[in-house]
Amino acid sequence: MTPDVLIVGAGIIGAACADALSARGLRVTVVERDAVGSGATAAGMGHLVAMDDNAAELALSSYSLELWRELVDGQPQRHEYSRCGTIWVAADDEELEAARAKAATMSAHGLECDVIGAQDLYRLEPQLRPGLAGGLLVQGDGLVYPPKSARILLARAVARGATLVEGDVVALEDGAVRLADGSRLSAGRIVLAAGTRCLGLAPDLPLRPKKGHVMITDRYPGFIRHQLVELGYIKSAHASDGDSVAFNLQPRPTGQVLIGSSRQFDTTDLTAEPGMMARMLRRAAEYTPALAGLNVLRCWTGLRAATPDSLPLIGPDLARRDVWLATGHEGLGITTSLATAQLLAAQMAGGEAGIDARPYLPSRFTEQGRAYA
Numbered sequence: 001m002t003p004d005v006l007i008v009g010a011g012i013i014g015a016a017c018a019d020a021l022s023a024r025g026l027r028v029t030v031v032e033r034d035a036v037g038s039g040a041t042a043a044g045m046g047h048l049v050a051m052d053d054n055a056a057e058l059a060l061s062s063y064s065l066e067l068w069r070e071l072v073d074g075q076p077q078r079h080e081y082s083r084c085g086t087i088w089v090a091a092d093d094e095e096l097e098a099a100r101a102k103a104a105t106m107s108a109h110g111l112e113c114d115v116i117g118a119q120d121l122y123r124l125e126p127q128l129r130p131g132l133a134g135g136l137l138v139q140g141d142g143l144v145y146p147p148k149s150a151r152i153l154l155a156r157a158v159a160r161g162a163t164l165v166e167g168d169v170v171a172l173e174d175g176a177v178r179l180a181d182g183s184r185l186s187a188g189r190i191v192l193a194a195g196t197r198c199l200g201l202a203p204d205l206p207l208r209p210k211k212g213h214v215m216i217t218d219r220y221p222g223f224i225r226h227q228l229v230e231l232g233y234i235k236s237a238h239a240s241d242g243d244s245v246a247f248n249l250q251p252r253p254t255g256q257v258l259i260g261s262s263r264q265f266d267t268t269d270l271t272a273e274p275g276m277m278a279r280m281l282r283r284a285a286e287y288t289p290a291l292a293g294l295n296v297l298r299c300w301t302g303l304r305a306a307t308p309d310s311l312p313l314i315g316p317d318l319a320r321r322d323v324w325l326a327t328g329h330e331g332l333g334i335t336t337s338l339a340t341a342q343l344l345a346a347q348m349a350g351g352e353a354g355i356d357a358r359p360y361l362p363s364r365f366t367e368q369g370r371a372y373a
Protein backbone atom coordinates (compact mmCIF):
# COMPACT_ATOMS: atom_id res chain seq x y z
CA MET A 1 0.00 0.00 0.00
CA THR A 2 1.31 3.46 -0.87
CA PRO A 3 2.30 5.29 2.33
CA ASP A 4 0.89 8.71 3.12
CA VAL A 5 4.40 9.94 3.83
CA LEU A 6 7.84 8.67 2.80
CA ILE A 7 10.73 10.05 4.87
CA VAL A 8 14.21 10.08 3.36
CA GLY A 9 16.70 9.54 6.19
CA ALA A 10 16.53 7.98 9.65
CA GLY A 11 18.77 10.34 11.56
CA ILE A 12 17.31 11.93 14.68
CA ILE A 13 15.13 14.22 12.53
CA GLY A 14 13.68 11.52 10.26
CA ALA A 15 13.12 9.21 13.24
CA ALA A 16 11.38 11.94 15.27
CA CYS A 17 9.19 12.86 12.27
CA ALA A 18 8.26 9.18 11.75
CA ASP A 19 7.27 8.99 15.40
CA ALA A 20 5.16 12.17 15.33
CA LEU A 21 3.49 11.45 11.96
CA SER A 22 2.63 7.85 12.84
CA ALA A 23 1.23 9.04 16.19
CA ARG A 24 -1.18 11.20 14.16
CA GLY A 25 -2.38 8.15 12.28
CA LEU A 26 -0.45 8.58 9.00
CA ARG A 27 1.04 5.58 7.17
CA VAL A 28 4.78 6.20 7.16
CA THR A 29 7.72 4.64 5.30
CA VAL A 30 11.29 5.61 6.20
CA VAL A 31 14.12 5.00 3.72
CA GLU A 32 17.64 4.86 5.15
CA ARG A 33 20.82 4.13 3.19
CA ASP A 34 22.97 3.37 6.24
CA ALA A 35 22.25 2.58 9.90
CA VAL A 36 19.41 4.27 11.81
CA GLY A 37 20.88 7.23 13.68
CA SER A 38 24.02 7.49 11.58
CA GLY A 39 25.06 10.67 9.74
CA ALA A 40 25.40 13.80 11.87
CA THR A 41 23.27 12.16 14.55
CA ALA A 42 26.01 9.65 15.35
CA ALA A 43 28.63 12.42 15.31
CA GLY A 44 26.76 14.88 17.53
CA MET A 45 27.59 15.53 21.17
CA GLY A 46 23.97 15.04 22.25
CA HIS A 47 23.87 18.23 24.29
CA LEU A 48 20.23 19.27 24.82
CA VAL A 49 20.64 22.99 25.16
CA ALA A 50 18.47 26.09 25.20
CA MET A 51 19.95 28.55 22.70
CA ASP A 52 18.90 32.17 22.56
CA ASP A 53 20.66 33.80 19.61
CA ASN A 54 17.23 34.96 18.47
CA ALA A 55 13.62 34.55 19.57
CA ALA A 56 12.86 31.80 17.05
CA GLU A 57 15.85 29.72 18.15
CA LEU A 58 14.91 30.11 21.80
CA ALA A 59 11.28 29.18 21.12
CA LEU A 60 12.27 26.06 19.16
CA SER A 61 14.99 24.86 21.53
CA SER A 62 13.07 25.46 24.76
CA TYR A 63 9.89 23.83 23.38
CA SER A 64 11.95 20.85 22.28
CA LEU A 65 13.63 20.57 25.68
CA GLU A 66 10.18 20.20 27.24
CA LEU A 67 9.37 17.44 24.75
CA TRP A 68 12.68 15.70 25.55
CA ARG A 69 11.92 15.74 29.27
CA GLU A 70 8.51 14.14 28.57
CA LEU A 71 10.11 11.55 26.26
CA VAL A 72 12.82 10.44 28.68
CA ASP A 73 10.56 10.62 31.74
CA GLY A 74 10.61 7.28 33.58
CA GLN A 75 13.25 5.77 31.30
CA PRO A 76 16.22 8.17 31.22
CA GLN A 77 18.80 5.39 31.04
CA ARG A 78 17.36 4.10 27.72
CA HIS A 79 18.44 7.41 26.14
CA GLU A 80 21.55 7.67 28.35
CA TYR A 81 19.90 10.93 29.42
CA SER A 82 21.41 13.08 32.11
CA ARG A 83 20.05 16.43 33.26
CA CYS A 84 23.56 17.72 33.80
CA GLY A 85 22.77 21.39 33.14
CA THR A 86 25.01 23.75 31.22
CA ILE A 87 27.50 26.23 32.65
CA TRP A 88 28.29 29.01 30.20
CA VAL A 89 31.73 30.01 31.46
CA ALA A 90 32.56 33.72 31.63
CA ALA A 91 36.28 34.38 31.33
CA ASP A 92 36.11 38.05 32.35
CA ASP A 93 33.74 40.79 33.48
CA GLU A 94 32.65 41.55 29.94
CA GLU A 95 31.57 37.93 29.46
CA LEU A 96 29.88 37.94 32.87
CA GLU A 97 27.86 40.90 31.64
CA ALA A 98 26.93 38.82 28.58
CA ALA A 99 25.91 36.02 31.00
CA ARG A 100 23.58 38.47 32.79
CA ALA A 101 21.97 39.48 29.51
CA LYS A 102 21.56 35.82 28.54
CA ALA A 103 20.02 35.08 31.95
CA ALA A 104 17.52 37.91 31.51
CA THR A 105 16.41 36.56 28.11
CA MET A 106 16.16 32.98 29.34
CA SER A 107 14.37 33.85 32.60
CA ALA A 108 11.85 35.94 30.67
CA HIS A 109 11.18 32.77 28.65
CA GLY A 110 10.58 30.77 31.84
CA LEU A 111 13.90 28.89 31.83
CA GLU A 112 15.56 28.14 35.15
CA CYS A 113 19.00 29.76 35.25
CA ASP A 114 21.37 31.56 37.62
CA VAL A 115 24.31 33.88 37.12
CA ILE A 116 27.09 32.55 39.36
CA GLY A 117 30.24 34.23 40.61
CA ALA A 118 33.74 32.77 40.65
CA GLN A 119 33.33 31.13 44.06
CA ASP A 120 30.28 29.13 43.00
CA LEU A 121 31.87 28.33 39.66
CA TYR A 122 34.89 26.66 41.34
CA ARG A 123 32.68 24.89 43.88
CA LEU A 124 30.65 23.37 41.02
CA GLU A 125 33.58 22.73 38.68
CA PRO A 126 36.96 22.63 40.49
CA GLN A 127 38.87 21.64 37.34
CA LEU A 128 38.38 25.06 35.75
CA ARG A 129 41.50 27.23 35.66
CA PRO A 130 41.88 30.04 38.21
CA GLY A 131 41.02 33.60 37.23
CA LEU A 132 37.62 33.08 35.57
CA ALA A 133 34.86 35.57 36.37
CA GLY A 134 31.88 33.22 36.82
CA GLY A 135 29.17 31.96 34.53
CA LEU A 136 25.57 31.16 33.80
CA LEU A 137 24.11 27.90 35.07
CA VAL A 138 21.14 26.66 33.01
CA GLN A 139 19.55 23.87 35.05
CA GLY A 140 17.15 22.34 32.50
CA ASP A 141 19.76 21.46 29.85
CA GLY A 142 20.91 17.87 29.57
CA LEU A 143 22.34 15.25 27.27
CA VAL A 144 21.37 12.03 25.48
CA TYR A 145 23.13 9.45 23.34
CA PRO A 146 21.64 10.53 19.98
CA PRO A 147 21.84 7.30 17.91
CA LYS A 148 20.07 5.43 20.69
CA SER A 149 17.30 8.03 20.89
CA ALA A 150 16.89 7.89 17.10
CA ARG A 151 16.44 4.11 17.28
CA ILE A 152 13.89 4.43 20.12
CA LEU A 153 11.86 7.03 18.18
CA LEU A 154 11.89 4.93 15.02
CA ALA A 155 10.92 1.80 16.95
CA ARG A 156 7.89 3.66 18.33
CA ALA A 157 6.84 4.50 14.76
CA VAL A 158 7.38 0.91 13.59
CA ALA A 159 5.24 -0.33 16.50
CA ARG A 160 2.41 1.83 15.07
CA GLY A 161 2.84 0.26 11.60
CA ALA A 162 5.56 2.40 10.00
CA THR A 163 7.99 0.62 7.66
CA LEU A 164 11.77 0.98 7.50
CA VAL A 165 13.26 0.34 4.05
CA GLU A 166 17.00 -0.03 3.51
CA GLY A 167 17.85 1.93 0.37
CA ASP A 168 19.75 4.84 -1.11
CA VAL A 169 17.42 7.45 -2.59
CA VAL A 170 19.08 8.81 -5.72
CA ALA A 171 16.30 10.96 -7.21
CA LEU A 172 12.98 12.59 -6.46
CA GLU A 173 10.24 11.87 -8.99
CA ASP A 174 6.64 12.97 -9.19
CA GLY A 175 5.02 11.34 -6.17
CA ALA A 176 7.89 8.89 -5.73
CA VAL A 177 11.59 8.39 -5.03
CA ARG A 178 14.03 6.33 -7.08
CA LEU A 179 16.53 4.11 -5.27
CA ALA A 180 20.08 3.23 -6.32
CA ASP A 181 18.97 -0.31 -7.25
CA GLY A 182 16.57 1.17 -9.84
CA SER A 183 13.38 0.53 -7.86
CA ARG A 184 10.77 3.22 -7.27
CA LEU A 185 8.81 3.88 -4.08
CA SER A 186 5.59 5.88 -4.40
CA ALA A 187 4.18 8.03 -1.63
CA GLY A 188 1.54 10.67 -1.11
CA ARG A 189 4.14 13.08 0.22
CA ILE A 190 7.91 12.96 0.65
CA VAL A 191 9.87 14.43 3.57
CA LEU A 192 13.56 15.18 3.03
CA ALA A 193 15.32 14.53 6.35
CA ALA A 194 18.68 13.51 4.93
CA GLY A 195 20.83 16.18 6.61
CA THR A 196 23.51 17.65 4.34
CA ARG A 197 22.75 14.90 1.83
CA CYS A 198 19.47 16.64 0.99
CA LEU A 199 21.68 18.65 -1.36
CA GLY A 200 22.24 15.53 -3.48
CA LEU A 201 18.48 15.33 -4.12
CA ALA A 202 17.64 19.06 -4.16
CA PRO A 203 20.84 21.01 -4.94
CA ASP A 204 19.14 24.40 -4.82
CA LEU A 205 18.30 24.17 -1.11
CA PRO A 206 19.90 26.93 0.99
CA LEU A 207 22.17 24.52 2.91
CA ARG A 208 25.89 24.47 3.49
CA PRO A 209 27.88 21.70 5.20
CA LYS A 210 29.71 22.73 8.38
CA LYS A 211 32.23 20.14 9.53
CA GLY A 212 32.78 19.43 13.23
CA HIS A 213 35.24 17.29 15.22
CA VAL A 214 34.51 15.59 18.55
CA MET A 215 36.94 13.67 20.80
CA ILE A 216 36.26 11.31 23.67
CA THR A 217 38.50 10.42 26.61
CA ASP A 218 38.93 7.36 28.74
CA ARG A 219 36.76 7.15 31.90
CA TYR A 220 37.40 9.82 34.54
CA PRO A 221 34.19 9.85 36.64
CA GLY A 222 33.48 13.24 38.22
CA PHE A 223 36.18 15.11 36.25
CA ILE A 224 33.45 17.59 35.33
CA ARG A 225 29.73 17.54 36.23
CA HIS A 226 28.04 19.99 33.86
CA GLN A 227 28.29 20.65 30.16
CA LEU A 228 30.86 23.44 30.12
CA VAL A 229 30.83 25.91 27.26
CA GLU A 230 32.75 29.15 26.88
CA LEU A 231 30.56 32.20 26.42
CA GLY A 232 32.76 33.10 23.47
CA TYR A 233 31.20 29.99 21.82
CA ILE A 234 28.29 32.12 20.74
CA LYS A 235 30.60 34.27 18.65
CA SER A 236 32.72 31.47 17.17
CA ALA A 237 29.99 28.87 16.63
CA HIS A 238 27.96 31.16 14.50
CA ALA A 239 30.75 32.69 12.51
CA SER A 240 29.46 32.38 8.97
CA ASP A 241 32.91 31.79 7.48
CA GLY A 242 36.32 30.49 8.43
CA ASP A 243 37.43 27.76 10.83
CA SER A 244 36.80 28.13 14.54
CA VAL A 245 37.18 26.19 17.76
CA ALA A 246 35.51 26.74 21.13
CA PHE A 247 35.80 25.24 24.60
CA ASN A 248 32.93 22.76 24.99
CA LEU A 249 33.19 19.77 27.39
CA GLN A 250 30.57 17.20 28.27
CA PRO A 251 30.49 14.68 31.14
CA ARG A 252 29.18 11.41 29.66
CA PRO A 253 27.26 9.16 32.06
CA THR A 254 30.07 6.61 31.53
CA GLY A 255 32.59 8.97 33.17
CA GLN A 256 34.13 9.79 29.80
CA VAL A 257 34.59 13.39 28.70
CA LEU A 258 33.45 14.53 25.26
CA ILE A 259 35.58 17.34 23.86
CA GLY A 260 34.19 19.76 21.27
CA SER A 261 33.92 21.81 19.28
CA SER A 262 35.15 22.87 15.88
CA ARG A 263 33.48 24.37 12.83
CA GLN A 264 34.74 24.40 9.25
CA PHE A 265 32.89 25.40 6.09
CA ASP A 266 33.24 24.20 2.51
CA THR A 267 34.55 20.71 3.10
CA THR A 268 32.73 17.40 3.03
CA ASP A 269 35.89 15.39 3.74
CA LEU A 270 35.19 13.51 6.96
CA THR A 271 38.86 12.84 7.75
CA ALA A 272 39.80 13.80 11.33
CA GLU A 273 42.43 16.54 11.01
CA PRO A 274 45.31 16.52 13.54
CA GLY A 275 45.70 20.32 13.22
CA MET A 276 42.08 20.93 14.18
CA MET A 277 42.25 18.36 17.00
CA ALA A 278 45.35 20.09 18.40
CA ARG A 279 43.57 23.48 18.33
CA MET A 280 40.54 22.01 20.15
CA LEU A 281 42.69 20.34 22.81
CA ARG A 282 44.71 23.52 23.37
CA ARG A 283 41.50 25.52 23.81
CA ALA A 284 40.05 22.94 26.18
CA ALA A 285 43.26 22.83 28.25
CA GLU A 286 43.24 26.63 28.52
CA TYR A 287 39.99 26.28 30.50
CA THR A 288 40.64 22.92 32.23
CA PRO A 289 44.45 22.49 32.49
CA ALA A 290 44.22 18.93 33.92
CA LEU A 291 42.62 17.83 30.67
CA ALA A 292 46.13 17.77 29.17
CA GLY A 293 46.82 14.70 31.35
CA LEU A 294 43.74 12.74 30.20
CA ASN A 295 43.85 9.97 27.66
CA VAL A 296 41.92 10.75 24.47
CA LEU A 297 40.61 7.52 22.96
CA ARG A 298 39.03 8.52 19.69
CA CYS A 299 38.14 11.41 17.41
CA TRP A 300 35.42 11.58 14.78
CA THR A 301 33.80 14.17 12.57
CA GLY A 302 30.37 14.97 11.17
CA LEU A 303 28.66 17.48 8.91
CA ARG A 304 26.08 19.95 10.19
CA ALA A 305 23.56 21.25 7.66
CA ALA A 306 23.69 25.04 8.03
CA THR A 307 21.20 27.54 6.60
CA PRO A 308 21.97 31.24 5.99
CA ASP A 309 19.99 32.33 9.07
CA SER A 310 20.93 29.32 11.27
CA LEU A 311 17.27 28.28 11.60
CA PRO A 312 16.06 24.95 10.21
CA LEU A 313 13.83 24.37 7.19
CA ILE A 314 10.56 22.83 8.42
CA GLY A 315 7.60 22.75 6.06
CA PRO A 316 6.60 22.43 2.42
CA ASP A 317 9.30 22.79 -0.24
CA LEU A 318 7.66 25.23 -2.62
CA ALA A 319 10.12 24.38 -5.39
CA ARG A 320 8.99 20.71 -5.56
CA ARG A 321 5.41 19.40 -5.50
CA ASP A 322 4.49 17.18 -2.52
CA VAL A 323 7.99 17.47 -1.06
CA TRP A 324 8.48 18.66 2.53
CA LEU A 325 11.64 19.62 4.32
CA ALA A 326 12.93 18.78 7.78
CA THR A 327 16.58 19.73 7.65
CA GLY A 328 19.07 22.56 8.18
CA HIS A 329 19.38 22.10 11.94
CA GLU A 330 23.08 22.98 12.01
CA GLY A 331 24.58 22.32 15.46
CA LEU A 332 21.26 22.05 17.31
CA GLY A 333 19.39 19.22 15.60
CA ILE A 334 19.51 16.75 18.49
CA THR A 335 17.97 19.38 20.75
CA THR A 336 15.40 20.61 18.24
CA SER A 337 14.42 17.26 16.67
CA LEU A 338 11.30 16.67 18.74
CA ALA A 339 9.92 20.19 18.21
CA THR A 340 10.69 19.90 14.49
CA ALA A 341 8.67 16.71 14.31
CA GLN A 342 5.69 18.32 16.08
CA LEU A 343 5.80 21.36 13.78
CA LEU A 344 5.99 19.19 10.66
CA ALA A 345 3.28 16.79 11.82
CA ALA A 346 0.92 19.66 12.66
CA GLN A 347 1.42 21.10 9.17
CA MET A 348 1.03 17.75 7.38
CA ALA A 349 -1.70 16.15 9.46
CA GLY A 350 -3.45 19.17 10.90
CA GLY A 351 -3.65 20.27 14.50
CA GLU A 352 -1.59 22.47 16.72
CA ALA A 353 2.10 22.44 17.56
CA GLY A 354 3.36 24.12 20.71
CA ILE A 355 4.88 27.13 18.92
CA ASP A 356 4.43 29.28 15.81
CA ALA A 357 5.71 27.42 12.71
CA ARG A 358 6.34 30.51 10.58
CA PRO A 359 10.00 31.37 11.44
CA TYR A 360 11.11 27.93 10.18
CA LEU A 361 9.13 27.71 6.92
CA PRO A 362 11.37 27.12 3.87
CA SER A 363 9.36 29.77 2.00
CA ARG A 364 11.42 32.46 3.79
CA PHE A 365 14.18 31.69 1.28
CA THR A 366 12.08 31.51 -1.89
CA GLU A 367 11.44 34.21 -4.44
CA GLN A 368 7.90 34.60 -5.76
CA GLY A 369 6.98 31.45 -3.90
CA ARG A 370 9.03 29.14 -6.14
CA ALA A 371 12.79 29.13 -6.65
CA TYR A 372 15.27 29.54 -3.78
CA ALA A 373 16.97 32.91 -3.86
Ligand SMILES: Cc1cc2nc3c(=O)[nH]c(=O)nc-3n(C[C@H](O)[C@H](O)[C@H](O)COP(=O)(O)OP(=O)(O)OC[C@H]3O[C@@H](n4cnc5c(N)ncnc54)[C@H](O)[C@@H]3O)c2cc1C
Pocket residue numbers: 008009010011012013014031032033034035036037038039040041042043044045046047048049167168169170193194195196197198211212213214301302303304305326327328329330331332333334335336
Ligand atom coordinates in the same frame (compact mmCIF):
# COMPACT_ATOMS: atom_id res chain seq x y z
C1 LIG B 1 30.32 17.44 15.58
C2 LIG B 1 28.88 17.71 15.81
C3 LIG B 1 28.42 17.97 17.11
C4 LIG B 1 27.07 18.22 17.33
N1 LIG B 1 26.63 18.40 18.60
C5 LIG B 1 25.30 18.63 18.82
C6 LIG B 1 24.83 18.79 20.14
O1 LIG B 1 25.57 18.67 21.11
N2 LIG B 1 23.51 19.07 20.33
C7 LIG B 1 22.63 19.20 19.27
O2 LIG B 1 21.47 19.48 19.49
N3 LIG B 1 23.07 19.00 17.99
C8 LIG B 1 24.37 18.72 17.75
N4 LIG B 1 24.83 18.56 16.48
C9 LIG B 1 23.88 18.71 15.37
C10 LIG B 1 23.08 17.45 15.16
O3 LIG B 1 23.93 16.31 15.26
C11 LIG B 1 22.40 17.50 13.78
O4 LIG B 1 21.72 18.73 13.64
C12 LIG B 1 21.39 16.38 13.64
O5 LIG B 1 21.98 15.14 13.94
C13 LIG B 1 20.83 16.36 12.24
O6 LIG B 1 20.05 15.20 12.14
P1 LIG B 1 19.44 14.77 10.73
O7 LIG B 1 18.56 13.62 11.01
O8 LIG B 1 18.87 15.96 10.05
O9 LIG B 1 20.68 14.38 9.84
P2 LIG B 1 21.65 13.05 9.88
O10 LIG B 1 21.85 12.69 11.28
O11 LIG B 1 22.77 13.39 9.03
O12 LIG B 1 20.69 11.97 9.28
C14 LIG B 1 20.42 11.89 7.91
C15 LIG B 1 20.18 10.42 7.61
O13 LIG B 1 19.77 10.33 6.26
C16 LIG B 1 20.44 9.24 5.66
N5 LIG B 1 20.49 9.54 4.24
C17 LIG B 1 21.18 10.55 3.66
N6 LIG B 1 20.99 10.55 2.33
C18 LIG B 1 20.16 9.52 2.07
C19 LIG B 1 19.61 9.02 0.87
N7 LIG B 1 19.87 9.60 -0.32
N8 LIG B 1 18.81 7.92 0.93
C20 LIG B 1 18.53 7.34 2.13
N9 LIG B 1 19.04 7.78 3.30
C21 LIG B 1 19.84 8.86 3.27
C22 LIG B 1 21.78 9.21 6.32
O14 LIG B 1 22.40 7.94 6.21
C23 LIG B 1 21.45 9.58 7.75
O15 LIG B 1 21.16 8.45 8.55
C24 LIG B 1 26.17 18.27 16.23
C25 LIG B 1 26.62 17.98 14.94
C26 LIG B 1 27.97 17.70 14.73
C27 LIG B 1 28.42 17.38 13.34
